[in-house]
Amino acid sequence: AQKITQTQPGMFVQEKEAVTLDCTYDTSDPSYGLFWYKQPSSGEMIFLIYQGSYDQQNATEGRYSLNFQKARKSANLVISASQLGDSAMYFCAMRLYNQGGKLIFGQGTELSVKP
Amino acid sequence: GAVVSQHPSRVICKSGTSVKIECRSLDFQATTMFWYRQFPKQSLMLMATSNEGSKATYEQGVEKDKFLINHASLTLSTLTVTSAHPEDSSFYICSANNGEWDNEQFFGPGTRLTVL
Numbered sequence: 009a010q011k012i013t014q015t016q017p018g019m020f021v022q023e024k025e026a027v028t029l030d031c032t033y034d035t036s037d038p039s040y041g042l043f044w045y046k047q048p049s050s051g052e053m054i055f056l057i058y059q060g061s062y063d064q065q066n067a068t069e070g071r072y073s074l075n076f077q078k079a080r081k082s083a084n085l086v087i088s089a090s091q092l093g094d095s096a097m098y099f100c101a102m103r104l105y106n107q108g109g110k111l112i113f114g115q116g117t118e119l120s121v122k123p
Numbered sequence: 124g125a126v127v128s129q130h131p132s133r134v135i136c137k138s139g140t141s142v143k144i145e146c147r148s149l150d151f152q153a154t155t156m157f158w159y160r161q162f163p164k165q166s167l168m169l170m171a172t173s174n175e176g177s178k179a180t181y182e183q184g185v186e187k188d189k190f191l192i193n194h195a196s197l198t199l200s201t202l203t204v205t206s207a208h209p210e211d212s213s214f215y216i217c218s219a220n221n222g223e224w225d226n227e228q229f230f231g232p233g234t235r236l237t238v239l
Contacts, residue, residue, distance in 0.1 A: 043227065051214055053167075053230035099166060103228070108180065109220060110157060111228050113167045 010035045012102050014114035021090045022122050028075070029085045029117045031100030041103035042083040043111065044074065048096040056098075059083060087119075095121045125151045127219050129231035136207055137239055144202045144234045146217030152197035153219035157228070158190075161214040173200045207238040 011034045021027035033042065040061045046054040059067045059074045067074045075084040087094060100114040126149040136142050146156055154175050159167040171179045171192050179192035189211075191203040200219075204211055216233040 045230075051161075051216075051233045051235075053216065053218070055227035055229075058227060108172050108174075109155060110169055110172050111218070112169060115166050 010037075010102065010104055010107075010112060012100055012112055012114035014100055014117050016117045017115070018118045018120070020120050020122060021087075021094075023092060024089055026086060026088045027090055027119065029087070029098050029100075029119065031083045031085065031114055033081050033083060033100075033102050035081075035102065035104070037104065037106055039105045041105070042074070042076070043101040043103065044072070044083075044085045045099045045101060046094075046096045047099060047116075053099075057085065090121045092121050092123060095119060125149075125219075125221055125229045127153075127217065127229045127231040129215075129217055129234050131234060132232060133235045133237075135237045135239065138208055139206055141203055141205045142207055142236060144204075144215055144217075144236075146200045146202070146219070146231050148198045148219045148221070148229070151219075151221040153200075154197060154222060156194060156200040156217055156219045158192060158200075158202050159216045159218070161216060161233075163214075167216060170202075204236065207236070209238045212236055212238045 013032045042059045044056040057069045057072045059076045071088045073086045097116045099116045101111045128147045130145045156173040158170045161167045170185045171181045173179045173192050173194040175194045194200040218228045218230040
């Protein structure tokens with residue numbers, strides 16, 4: 009069965025430091041996509057980064073990078089130089105291409121950035 | 124990026140009434156739309172996948188007769204919560220795909236439903 013797991017309900021990080029949010033996944037399909045979304049208190053879902061299962065290199069988008077370890081089935085998000093505005097819920101998600109492309113989400117990690 | 128809108132953003136209704144939530148893709152055609160429900164401090168739970176011109180595919184445990192989904196055009200999908208009860212109070216979010224699956228899925232801003 010396909011599953012996404014985020015084991016850190018809450019994380020704290022000092023402003024300007026880097027933080028890693030963990031995500032592991034389980035699927036038997038060879039083709040899948042992994043996403044990270046940020047959800048501030050307003051509720052909107054903000055796309056951060058995408059990694060395809062066949063991508064050879066780790067994805068990067070500005071201060072966000074995805075540490076993709078396929079053999080370990082992990083897709084951790086690294087945020088460098090944390091800012092106060094990074095405080096939010098972060099969700100890891102997996103796209104299931106053989107199930108109509110639906111996106112399933114992990115439990116989420118609440119990140120708090122301290123000044 | 125592509126824009127998805129939802130209407131209304133917030134609705135309060137009495138128990139037993141029906142509520143319709145609209146999800147629109149504003150600048151692209153969405154052959155597939157998804158509906159999620161999110162309770163406070165919890166994750167997004169997929170309710171159903173909506174394909175234009177066909178019946179929605181519901182996730183296990185989601186009542187089809189209670190959560191009616193219609194995807195009548197390539198830019199509009201609606202979710203109707205029928206005979207709403209207080210336990211249906213939640214944050215409902217739609218998302219849409221523009222056919223490029225190796226890309227972000229675009230989310231609406233969400234609808235907060237409160238059933239009294």
